[in-house]
Amino acid sequence: MYSIGKLCREFNLSRSTLLYYDTIGLLTASERTRVNYRQYSEEDKKRLGKICAFREAGVPLNQIKDIFDTGGMDESNILERRLNKLNEEIRYLRLQQKLIVEMLKGKTPTDRKMLMDSQTFVSILKSAGLDDETLNYLHVQFEKNSPDSHQFFLEFLGLADEEIKHIRGCCQQEERRA
Template identity: 70%
Template sequence: MYSIGNLCSEYKLSRSTLLYYDSIGLLVASERTRGNYRQYSEEDRKRLSQICAFREAGVPLSEIKRILDTDGISESHVLERRLNELNQEIRYLRFQQKVIVEMLKRKDLITPKMLMDKQTFVSILKLIGLDDTGMHHFHAQLEKNSPDSHQFFLEFLGIGEEEIKNIRKLSKEED
């Protein structure tokens, strides 16, 4: 049997993480000592190993729980969906990288002369395969990672103040 401290050390997790996993039913201790301390079995330890592997792949806890608790959800299906999400995020990051490089190449960014406008930007996003949902996710990621840059970028595209407020509001609601 393993104590909570043993598993925390082995998997480099905090005690509160394991307690949270317990509270959501993801990893419940097999036994309790007379002093009411959690004791984990070898099976629990193996389950935690699986949980950690899925977390490293970025799979949400709710999906991990469904994978481990039921036979109804395919592990490969979840992993393929996560891989697709990662590929989409990589495309967003590469696009952002290109935009930043272009912006850095320009010495006259402060002038009203624009590198691109909203229509050009939307056209580029569509050309790289993003639909409206993908574009919304792009804005949500930019808002989450750097709200000030998101504001600057929207202004840079020549988008009006009210539309910027709406875009940023919707972007914050995605999580």
């Protein structure tokens, strides 16, 4: 059995956090001592580990509770929604990044960090031994398996919108032929 203090130290949580989890029904101690101290079982400890993992992934407590309350049936749905939200946030951050780069064009700050351009990235891949056919195959697979991520990646490389449309269109045509 584990005391509240031991679990707090092991998971680097405050005592009030565990008490709050108890209050909302997320993690309840399996037993109480004669003097009413909480005692947590090995199963409770595993559950707390899962709670911490979901929290690290940014899943809200009420949704974590839903996952446990449904025996994990909602887990994929909740995680997919979280992933979509993260993708939206990343897209927004990339847009901000792109806007800042555009605003900085023409200015010459001494320590300017820019996006990696496509030519540099391609030259790195070619120096690693990839040829044009393999690079094309990678684009096609990227587009097929994760079109949104492919879009984000092409934007990250600083490609113009028309060039991105062209690359993605070619990938889609190639995929239809396969």
